[in-house]
Amino acid sequence: MLSVVVFVIAVLTILTTQWLWRRMHPRCENGVLPPGSMGLPLIGETLQLLIPSRSLDLHPFIKKRLSKFGPIFRTSLAGRPIVVSADPKVNHFILSQEGKLVELWYLDTFSKLFNQEGDSRTTAVGDIHKYIRSRTLNYLGVEALKEKLLPQLEEMACRTLDSWSNQESVEVKRAFGAMVFNFTAKVFLGYDSDKSSDDLSEKFNKILEGLMSLPLNIPRTAFHDCMKSKKKITGFIKSKLNEKRAGLRTSKEDFLDQAIDDMATEKFLGEDLIVQVMFGLLFASFESNSSTLTLALLKLSQHPSALEMLTSEHETILRNRKRVKSSPTWDEYKSMTFTLQVIHETLRLANVSPGLLRKALKDIQVNGYTIPAGWTILVAASAQQLNPSVFDDALEFNPSRWKDIDKAAIEQNFMPFGAGMRQCAGADYSKVLLSTFLHVLVTKYRWSVVKTGNIGRNPLLSFGDGVYIKIAKKE
Numbered sequence: 001m002l003s004v005v006v007f008v009i010a011v012l013t014i015l016t017t018q019w020l021w022r023r024m025h026p027r028c029e030n031g032v033l034p035p036g037s038m039g040l041p042l043i044g045e046t047l048q049l050l051i052p053s054r055s056l057d058l059h060p061f062i063k064k065r066l067s068k069f070g071p072i073f074r075t076s077l078a079g080r081p082i083v084v085s086a087d088p089k090v091n092h093f094i095l096s097q098e099g100k101l102v103e104l105w106y107l108d109t110f111s112k113l114f115n116q117e118g119d120s121r122t123t124a125v126g127d128i129h130k131y132i133r134s135r136t137l138n139y140l141g142v143e144a145l146k147e148k149l150l151p152q153l154e155e156m157a158c159r160t161l162d163s164w165s166n167q168e169s170v171e172v173k174r175a176f177g178a179m180v181f182n183f184t185a186k187v188f189l190g191y192d193s194d195k196s197s198d199d200l201s202e203k204f205n206k207i208l209e210g211l212m213s214l215p216l217n218i219p220r221t222a223f224h225d226c227m228k229s230k231k232k233i234t235g236f237i238k239s240k241l242n243e244k245r246a247g248l249r250t251s252k253e254d255f256l257d258q259a260i261d262d263m264a265t266e267k268f269l270g271e272d273l274i275v276q277v278m279f280g281l282l283f284a285s286f287e288s289n290s291s292t293l294t295l296a297l298l299k300l301s302q303h304p305s306a307l308e309m310l311t312s313e314h315e316t317i318l319r320n321r322k323r324v325k326s327s328p329t330w331d332e333y334k335s336m337t338f339t340l341q342v343i344h345e346t347l348r349l350a351n352v353s354p355g356l357l358r359k360a361l362k363d364i365q366v367n368g369y370t371i372p373a374g375w376t377i378l379v380a381a382s383a384q385q386l387n388p389s390v391f392d393d394a395l396e397f398n399p400s401r402w403k404d405i406d407k408a409a410i411e412q413n414f415m416p417f418g419a420g421m422r423q424c425a426g427a428d429y430s431k432v433l434l435s436t437f438l439h440v441l442v443t444k445y446r447w448s449v450v451k452t453g454n455i456g457r458n459p460l461l462s463f464g465d466g467v468y469i470k471i472a473k474k475e
């Protein structure tokens with residue numbers, strides 16, 4: 001009997017060792033894998049990625065491996081084999097292969113949050129993707145901005161800044177989050193934050209806190225709180241949808257109204273999908289814009305000469321305006337050259353996320369290596385935007401660098417809104433929102449940063465305990 005037990009234990013040990021060895025040293029049937037290490041069994045190198053950094057620089061996880069292995073390396077995160085690329089040509093190629101060699105992909109936490117399973121997943125290329133993209137552009141694209149959103153954004157900036165000026169200090173990341181959420185939710189759902197008792201933007205903050213956690217839906221975990229907050233928001237969107245479908249529409253001009261009408265012609269468009277899409281879009285607008293605006297304010301307060309140039313650009317616009325009290329026009333927006341440089345410089349440094357994720361649908365050959373089908377690819381755009389051989393003194397905030405920067409290098413290396421058919425549908429909206437906010441801020445207010453937490457990456461951009469400003473009306 002004893003010999004049988006010993007035999008079974010020996011066989012199990014050999015099989016487990018072989019399994020672990022194969023996971024840690026994967027072989028590629030069809031070529032050579034990029035260099036790198038797969039770390040520990042099961043967890044791979046996840047823990048190293050989760051160690052927060054305390055600087056705007058590239059997260060050390062990526063930085064160290066790039067210097068050790070070169071611009072393409074392999075690793076394993078959250079139990080998945082991943083190839084990370086900071087090579088501009090490879091990255092543009094990967095992003096141009098959407099629906100052919102690659103498909104948009106999310107980490108497990110994101111997948112669960114955004115219901116990315118089954119035929120109605122929005123990561124697949126097809127009718128659902130086309131629909132979301134074109135409708136988002138209808139509501140937030142250039143025509144909508146020109147025709148109606150621009151003055152509304154100015155009004156939102158005026159109201160927000162006026163209320164901030166009555167407070168001792170304001171934590172800007174949360175406050176920007178609320179401002180952007182309330183505005184976007186109005187355009188999408190007809191949401192009126194003044195009439196709502198639920199602070200929905202605060203629920204998004206809870207969701208963010210749970211995003212980088214293990215996707216275990218157990219009470220008291222960050223992920224559980226995240227899913228609870230998602231339920232509240234989707235519950236709200238669903239009740240709005242039901243109200244509108246029951247004929248209680250006050251107007252017929254938001255995205256949700258349109259989606260209800262589209263249900264008659266677009267066969268894939270059911271209630272659950274509409275709710276999921278609205279939730280995803282609100283999320284997309286919430287985090288990126290509030291982080292970018294927060295970083296812009298922080299950097300401008302640390303660089304008085306840039307702030308002076310920005311203020312001068314906007315005061316000139318006011319001086320040239322026929323009716324001083326009128327809203328900014330599209331031509332005025334287009335003339336905000338230095339403002340756009342400030343926004344580009346902030347987006348370049350912000351790198352809200354380390355990169356864009358894709359899944360290889362087939363084996364992909366790049367630079368003499370093979371990325372096997374099924375592996376995840378991290379297009380590390382952040383590494384390109386902080387590359388010192390493209391951007392001198394890459395960590396320095398220097399908006400003027402954009403004046404005479406090499407256009408070709410920018411096309412290859414600057415992609416804060418992504419590239420290819422997944423390029424951000426909210427890019428113009430975000431640029432107009434940021435410009436309009438800065439316009440009102442620098443022409444009507446003074447501000448100073450009164451407290452700031454440790455800026456860093458976890459690996460998403462984070463502001464520690466927050467950035468607090470004190471703001472007052474100009475004389």
Ligand code: HEM
Nearest residue numbers: 133281284285288289356416417418421422424425426430
């Ligand atoms: C500073 C602000 C923003 C930044 C930096 C940003 C960045 C990005 C990036 C990098 C992508 C590409 C993702 C990928 O390829 O995996 C993307 C896609 C997208 N973004 Fe944004 N975004 C911003 C604001 C917004 C806003 C305000 C909206 C509006 C709802 C929005 C809606 C979208 C949508 C719908 C997509 C997917 C497009 C598609 O799949 O065709 N984004 N964004």
